Amino acid sequence: MAKAPVLTPQADDFPRWYQDLINKAELADNGPVRGTMVIRPYGYALWERMQQEMDARIKKAGAQNAYFPMFIPQSYLTREAEHVEGFAPELAVVTHGGGKELDEPVVVRPTSETIINEYFSKWVQSHRDLPLLINQWANVVRWELRPRVFLRTTEFLWQEGHTAHATYEDARAYASHIHTEVYGDFMTNVLGIDVVLGRKTAKERFAGAINTLTLESMMGDGKALQMGTSHELGQNFAKAFNTQYLSNGSEREYVWQTSWGTSTRMVGGLIMSHGDDNGLRVPPRLAATQVVVLAIKGDDAVIAKVREIGAALEAAGVRVVVDDRTDTPFGRRAVDWELKGVPVRIEVGPRDLESGTAMLARRIPGGKEPVSVDALAALVPGILEEDQALLLRQSRERRESRTVEVKNIEEAAEAAATGWGRISWAELGPEGERKLAEQGVSVRCIVAEDGSVPDADDQPGNVAIVARAY
């Protein structure tokens, strides 16, 4: 008789598989207020590692961290017309504080362009104050009608970058630098997730932006997930908040701005990119725990051996956990580490001691084989790099094999049933985009003929990538 599966198989019901995995791997719970989530320690450790890797890249790009209040006077939101229209339906409003009704209600930030511009307009005086490059790690709130844990939650955690520049060109170049060198590099080389870099159509742009750059990835079910965006804001917020600088020639000029963000939604993307019917698979460069060394039995010599192996791997620069909780059956622990997607398991029982070997199980390609204990410290780092590359390759192959070239709206909608469609943007256009939207299919981004990010929507040869999306 076959074992009952730990999770609903992906092929049976992908959304249910996703929810099962999140529960059983103890990544998150639903919160008590609709659409909120509790991020449990193992899920939070994924986010913490994302933060570390991203933060290093953001600092390398010259931005400094700061913190702005989450309570924003309602009047700020209304100053930029498109912005308020985009966010008004999603706002949470505080009407009472300290036991009294407030004179002016305050909103909980859905994003911080407005409050940050209020301060930029004070801090920026001269061209010497530019570029001003700020990043914030924070929680934000957008009231969600159809919440889904990690992907779309009422409160989520994110980083939001906000910058001000002297020229259009400088702002544009910085938005692009974040898009490729910070977000693209992190997602590709740490998350091991294939992302397509492109620009959003006017319809899909951020409320208040003149251009939105995006990173789109194909999930295990063929749907698209927007993994991050970087916006050129032009002078829209600068004009609304009077953010001006004195140029070299002593003219008062409005600054040019960017904003860019990535969130805990990436945890959802990680699960749906790399997860399989046995659970999560965490890319080694991201994993807080790259290797777990398990004692099969509570034998003193076995316990001593797993600790020794753990120490040797740690000395080799591997992030390792020793699991010697032998009052819990070994089988249950092994399944749990498999669910949690730790890349390598090393299992040691009494019989292994004599032979000087241990069983090495690889979560990412799968498979298990005995290896010499003495060889482990030399062997494991190479395995981890191999597995990192494998995840990216699998992610890329999925996108390539499930993307089809299409000629018209009917074919595009059909392609989106199982994957992505690529269609000439000149052919599709805003009108075709609107028709596809009626069928739940959206233009994820526009890319140039050669796969690069186009400078404008109407560049000849531009291709629209269409898909159903989370």
Added chain:
Amino acid sequence: MAKAPVLTPQADDFPRWYQDLINKAELADNGPVRGTMVIRPYGYALWERMQQEMDARIKKAGAQNAYFPMFIPQSYLTREAEHVEGFAPELAVVTHGGGKELDEPVVVRPTSETIINEYFSKWVQSHRDLPLLINQWANVVRWELRPRVFLRTTEFLWQEGHTAHATYEDARAYASHIHTEVYGDFMTNVLGIDVVLGRKTAKERFAGAINTLTLESMMGDGKALQMGTSHELGQNFAKAFNTQYLSNGSEREYVWQTSWGTSTRMVGGLIMSHGDDNGLRVPPRLAATQVVVLAIKGDDAVIAKVREIGAALEAAGVRVVVDDRTDTPFGRRAVDWELKGVPVRIEVGPRDLESGTAMLARRIPGGKEPVSVDALAALVPGILEEDQALLLRQSRERRESRTVEVKNIEEAAEAAATGWGRISWAELGPEGERKLAEQGVSVRCIVAEDGSVPDADDQPGNVAIVARAY
């Protein structure tokens, strides 16, 4: 003619000096909503370094980070009677979300005992699930009537630990471990701030705790600042939220709990402990920038030299910034680094190149002398350790010299005008505490005769430390 002081002198007006320093060193601005603050990059870098150092200690104490929603159903707060009484006057309430009035208003967390217990009651089943050790880095809101930046703000950033244990003794030992090994160690050895560890009186306890341990420090004006607290919660929240476990003997038992927190208030404590009339002095172990290497003039050879010195110091493990912004006058930059309290400045001008020397200015003891450039990498790490120790010594000496032994309420109130008073707790008692409170003087903590943390208020020889406090 004497130079106009950069800041209001401490001796003239300490609160104004504090506010001046925060503005001029660009640490923070007031936010638009009453009592909120904008933490600027240099202020945030202090907090970030605090987070790093604290987080490492918290993890070493076995706790794992997680994240709980900031929106808490109002009904949760009311379940623990003392807790709701303590926090009700300070709550911010969200009544509208997504354009509609909510069925049940939600409060923005003032602290997370209630929502965390809701989940602990699900996660804890067996004695094997204990101890459960959780920490959260988050923003919290307490509506403040008399806000002061960093010290008492409507929204602030903090870490809050929440743990559940099988026994009273285990919970008690953990609260004490956090108090001494995490908080005490961090404040003493990283912040360089002298702290007195003691227990709070019943009057000053956290709302819902059975015992509150505290760390109190004397600021530059002789007033006390509570730098952090660690609470034993007994079974109060466990009973309110039905958090039970199945013991070894298969009985259902309520867990015993702790909670503990430190916040951005520590940044205020840092300023008021170490700041002087020239600005902040940042302890080297905390400083994100330990050394700044300044080019006095924009000469190519000078620029090359400051970069070379910067690289050599970085290679010696020093956190260094090279300031070659020679389009800003040297004097202005030097004053700015002084204000910001970077421990060591190394100044290089054209004449220094010939002599192979540089001017080394020490912010913490003060003073300036020429040193050989070749000696810098060997010299600077030792200077930084010396300065770290000096700050702690100065902080301790201030507390010792401004604390007096007193015999009665009159003397206690007098002592609190300029520093701290120590009075027998058996003598003072809750009645005397009440009378002192009428004069704005509080019992900061109770310590044992030998200076240790007493196990109970009525232990013979217990001493109350009384002071005015922030």
